Amino acid sequence: MSTETHVSAAELRAFLHGLPGVDQVGAEERAARLATRSIKTSAKAQAIDLAISMVDLTTLEGADTPGKVRALCAKGVQPDPGDPDVPRVAAICVYPDMVGVAVEALRGSGVGVASVATAFPSGRAPMEAKLADTRAAVEAGATEIDMVIDRGAFLAGDYLKVYEEIVATKAACGEAHLKVIFETGELVTYDNVRRASWLAMRAGADFIKTSTGKVSPAATLPVTLVMLEAVRDFRAETGRQVGVKPAGGIRTTKDAIKYLVLVNETAGPDWLTPQWFRLGASSLLNDLLMQRRKLATGVYSGPDYFTLD
Numbered sequence: 001m002s003t004e005t006h007v008s009a010a011e012l013r014a015f016l017h018g019l020p021g022v023d024q025v026g027a028e029e030r031a032a033r034l035a036t037r038s039i040k041t042s043a044k045a046q047a048i049d050l051a052i053s054m055v056d057l058t059t060l061e062g063a064d065t066p067g068k069v070r071a072l073c074a075k076g077v078q079p080d081p082g083d084p085d086v087p088r089v090a091a092i093c094v095y096p097d098m099v100g101v102a103v104e105a106l107r108g109s110g111v112g113v114a115s116v117a118t119a120f121p122s123g124r125a126p127m128e129a130k131l132a133d134t135r136a137a138v139e140a141g142a143t144e145i146d147m148v149i150d151r152g153a154f155l156a157g158d159y160l161k162v163y164e165e166i167v168a169t170k171a172a173c174g175e176a177h178l179k180v181i182f183e184t185g186e187l188v189t190y191d192n193v194r195r196a197s198w199l200a201m202r203a204g205a206d207f208i209k210t211s212t213g214k215v216s217p218a219a220t221l222p223v224t225l226v227m228l229e230a231v232r233d234f235r236a237e238t239g240r241q242v243g244v245k246p247a248g249g250i251r252t253t254k255d256a257i258k259y260l261v262l263v264n265e266t267a268g269p270d271w272l273t274p275q276w277f278r279l280g281a282s283s284l285l286n287d288l289l290m291q292r293r294k295l296a297t298g299v300y301s302g303p304d305y306f307t308l309d
């Protein structure tokens with residue numbers, strides 16, 4: 001099966017409801033077991049740098065200003081001015097009206113500009129408005145678009161509407177990569193997370209993303225595990241690789257490393273690069289920097305050492 005643009009409502013429903021159900025207890029136990037894995041100190045240093053390179057450093061506040069976005073971009077390019085060996089982050093994630101500021105600040109840095117779009121975070125707007133939102137962000141220079149699905153349509157069983165919105169948004173993205181946000185905290189069941197994953201991948205998503213960061217629960221290990229299984233199985237079936245981005249509520253190095261272990265053990269090492277795995281987070285980077293410095297120096301610097309995210 002490949003990405004199709006034409007599919008009927010009945011075929012899509014039959015396909016999604018024909019997916020094997022998720023073993024809820026099994027998924028939670030497996031995620032909990034992987035979360036207890038300890039890793040060696042040398043591997044921890046590598047894992048911290050890998051995690052930094054996978055961060056989509058995010059600010060999605062009504063009070064965001066150009067100055068705040070510029071400061072965040074500077075931090076993303078050079079997370080620790082005292083240590084040039086610290087890798088840059090993968091992308092800076094902002095609202096569409098801040099894309100131009102981020103593009104200017106990041107020019108030549110290799111850090112991507114991701115923008116939420118399609119009436120983030122609710123997704124409640126007419127399709128024309130969502131597509132205009134997407135086009136505006138792309139025209140301003142966004143290299144990645146993080147769209148939200150219409151959870152109301154999904155939960156009402158109108159899978160075709162969600163599918164068609166993803167297809168149309170992907171077309172509006174042009175060269176920009178499309179991440180599709182499910183808001184898994186609103187999807188209620190793991191079965192729905194699996195269905196949303198396959199629906200988005202069939203519709204052409206480049207990445208599937210757990211959450212907006214505006215709803216609790218946001219990213220969790222079991223939900224991410226279900227999504228990682230989906231991208232693994234989708235690639236086995238179609239040959240096309242899709243990335244995964246847990247986002248929201250990931251704040252500590254310990255959590256980030258748990259996600260990396262989960263990726264390695266579920267989808268496999270092919271996903272352990274910023275091209276295929278991201279951590280969407282507004283405040284994780286500082287903890288990664290503090291733990292990195294502690295590993296290198298043996299001294300815990302404390303949160304005041306680094307600029308605020």
Ligand SMILES: O=C[C@H](O)COP(=O)(O)O
Nearest residue numbers: 213247248249280281282
């Ligand atoms: O996509 C990223 C999220 O919006 C950030 O959520 P967070 O503030 O809980 O890290």
